[in-house]
Amino acid sequence: MKVSIKQISQMTGFSPATVSNALNRKKGVNEETSRKIFKVAEELGYQTEKTITKIKFVTYRKNGRIIDDSLIFPAMIEGVERQAKELGYETAFSHLNYEDDAFQERLKEVLEDTNSLMILLGTEMMEEDYQPFMDYKGYMIVLDGWCEEMAFDGVLINNTDAACNAVEYLIENGHRRIGYLRGDYRIKAFQYREYGYYRTLGRHGLAEAPEYVVTLGTTLETAYEGMKAYLEEAPALPTAYFADNDVIALGAMRALEEKGIKIPNQVSIVGFDDIRFGSVSTPGLTTIHVHKQEMGEVAVRRALDHIRYSRRQVKMKIQVGTDFLVRGSVRNLDIEEAKGQERMEEVKWQLSN
Incomplete structure (x- = not known):
């Protein structure tokens, strides 16, 4: 049972305010009074800033x-x-x-x-x-x-709110087929991020698509090797992925690029953590900055x-809280679609004239 200031007050006869001031070394408590209070506090096992350094x-x-x-x-x-x-x-x-x-x-x-x-x-x-x-x-x-x-x-x-914001960003950029690069060792942080991923899909009425969920190793090398093996099966790819962290994202990006799949032209990726390598990758990795x-x-x-x-x-x-960092790994599909419609309208106008 923890020792309280009230107990020390009762043992010494000094008021709780005097005991508190003495223990916190505030001015106004004479040396003899402080000495008695600290002696009793020590005997009772009271932990003060002096005893824990x-x-x-x-x-x-x-x-x-x-x-x-x-x-x-x-x-x-x-x-x-x-x-x-x-x-x-x-x-x-x-x-x-x-x-x-x-x-x-x-x-x-x-x-x-x-x-x-x-x-x-x-x-x-x-x-x-x-x-x-x-x-x-x-x-x-x-x-x-x-x-x-x-x-x-x-x-x-x-974790959950940050993951929600990342998936929201992808949706705002026109993505509806959003995959998940999932770390194979399910630490608590990854579990909370996964919840944020699915929660945001549900909020927007987007169907869960197990075929777009890829479980990868949690080191750069194992994430790369896992994504490389996955791509060998020639799977249907989503337009974007949310990754449990930057390490997984960067390993997957390497495998995608080696397979000739351009980022972000063909697949967009968002990471999590904002490690240094993400800022110098090509393209730079859009990610969630953690105030470490x-x-x-x-x-x-x-x-x-x-x-x-x-x-x-x-x-x-x-x-x-976290900050969302926009770099170059996400493509805005809505802008691309708008440009395509403009081109089609321009062609139609030229043909009609």
Whole structure:
């Protein structure tokens, strides 16, 4: 049971306001009073900003099929480290590799450290992977992941809304046959993006078309190889694809181009994440920009709220907004159709005159 300021007030005889001011090192509390309050607080196990000075960033690697090939996580880590430093906290790093023989030992070490505020990178974690953390005695917030039991605070991308916006953009550009490049490892983020894809199709009365859904590997090489094998079957192609992320999109683009299928003239593609390679690909990849550093910063601030407002135990799911970046990988079919009609009208006029 967490120790409250009210309990410390009752033990010391000082008012709750005086206790709060002392614990937060505000002016107006004399040194002797502060000393007594801190002594009782320490005996009761009350955690103050003085007792917790470190933020531990824990990377959970389930299989590396997402985080090993992505460039967005170093930016998240940078955001955590920068924000922690600005607020006077040091950052420690720990790596949990589920495939490592020493995983259980490393996990035990992480769970035994309750003197740090833990930020857990949950990108590759499935629901069952959170189970060992349920009895963690310290404070933990999940970054880029989510536990359905809502046992922890979480900071994640607004995946569903962002995916809806991407598919809406394709529809606005005249596309009605819209496919889905689906990652074969179904992390939580991909599941939410898939929901956004289908939700938007349904909203516009567009029929689901399983023949346009392609499941691919989640690295550049496996996405390329998977799309290459798929195209060997000479399938009917949609006019556009929404991809679970940029890595999958770029791998598929390479396979399409090698097959002689021009982007965006024959097939348009929208990615997700805005990794650096997407801005220099040919054509540039239209994508969803994720505020990576800001996500790390938000996680730090929320973690510190646990200290500053220790009596507020409500769990929060914080979704960070995204930006849509238009580059060259999407063709506007409505404009092309309008141009074609104009040409036809011009030919008709010339023939009639």
